[in-house]
Amino acid sequence: MRDVPVVAPQGPHKANLRGKNTIAALRSDRAGSAYQRLRELIVHGRLAPGSSVIEADLASRLGVSRAPVREALRLLQQEGFVIRNPAGATKSRLVVAPLTKEDARELYWIVSRLEGMAAQRTAALRPSVRKELAKELELLNEGLRNIAQTGWGNPDRVFELDRRFHRTIVEATTGPRLLALHNSIKPQTERYWRLYANAIVDQLSLSVAEHECIIRAIGEGDGDAAEHALKVNWQKGAERLSKVIDTLGERGSW
Numbered sequence: 328m329r330d331v332p333v334v335a336p337q338g339p340h341k342a343n344l345r346g347k348n349t350i351a352a353l354r355s356d357r358a359g360s361a362y363q364r365l366r367e368l369i370v371h372g373r374l375a376p377g378s379s380v381i382e383a384d385l386a387s388r389l390g391v392s393r394a395p396v397r398e399a400l401r402l403l404q405q406e407g408f409v410i411r412n413p414a415g416a417t418k419s420r421l422v423v424a425p426l427t428k429e430d431a432r433e434l435y436w437i438v439s440r441l442e443g444m445a446a447q448r449t450a451a452l453r454p455s456v457r458k459e460l461a462k463e464l465e466l467l468n469e470g471l472r473n474i475a476q477t478g479w480g481n482p483d484r485v486f487e488l489d490r491r492f493h494r495t496i497v498e499a500t501t502g503p504r505l506l507a508l509h510n511s512i513k514p515q516t517e518r519y520w521r522l523y524a525n526a527i528v529d530q531l532s533l534s535v536a537e538h539e540c541i542i543r544a545i546g547e548g549d550g551d552a553a554e555h556a557l558k559v560n561w562q563k564g565a566e567r568l569s570k571v572i573d574t575l576g577e578r579g580s581w
Contacts, residue, residue: 344383357391362402371521372517374423377423377578406515422579426518428569435568436561441505441512447553447554449545450497464542465542471531471535472534477530486517486521492538497555522578526571526574534563541553541560544556
């Protein structure tokens with residue numbers, strides 16, 4: 328008996344396969360877009376801490392079906408932006424993660440370790456490279472110093488300069504794994520900044536001084552000092568934030 332040749336799908340079968348792949352790609356794109364939009368709403372406080380997350384309402388708000396919203400919420404829950412309501416509640420439901428002092432301390436501790444590693448590796452760059460990097464960091468810190476000295480500058484400007492300062496260090500030598508972790512954790516600290524910024528910005532000069540220690544250590548190529556200085560910056564930031572939360576209260580906690 329002769330072997331029967333295997334023929335690849337042709338005609339409608341092949342077209343159907345392409346169609347399925349296209350649909351899967353579209354679903355993935357829509358889920359990714361829904362994830363980005365929902366995360367932005369949470370980070371900017373437009374979905375308030377502790378508020379209920381209702382799939383149908385979010386789908387209507389974004390103008391999409393419930394399927395991409397469901398996938399987006401799954402990702403947001405994995406990253407901690409969305410959580411299940413406390414144990415003992417009569418009905419399990421998703422809520423936007425509350426802003427609490429304990430959560431802030433944990434987030435700041437995690438970011439301090441990630442960025443501390445990045446700072447140590449950045450300080451190990453060639454002298455010419457790290458000195459140029461130190462100059463770039465000094466320019467960003469100078470912008471923060473001017474705001475601290477004059478008292479003029481909106482919180483968004485302060486946040487952007489500080490974000491660029493830390494991001495410059497992270498991107499200098501960080502590999503894809505650490506960068507992915509940083510990308511998922513750092514935006515969660517932004518939630519605290521945006522809500523409590525007006526009370527924190529008055530202490531900007533303290534952060535500027537801490538940045539100077541980071542810049543000096545990187546410029547001198549002292550990896551251990553750079554790591555330590557960056558951890559101190561986040562540790563002190565957590566202490567300042569904790570005092571503000573004590574005064575203004577947590578948001579969305581039960």
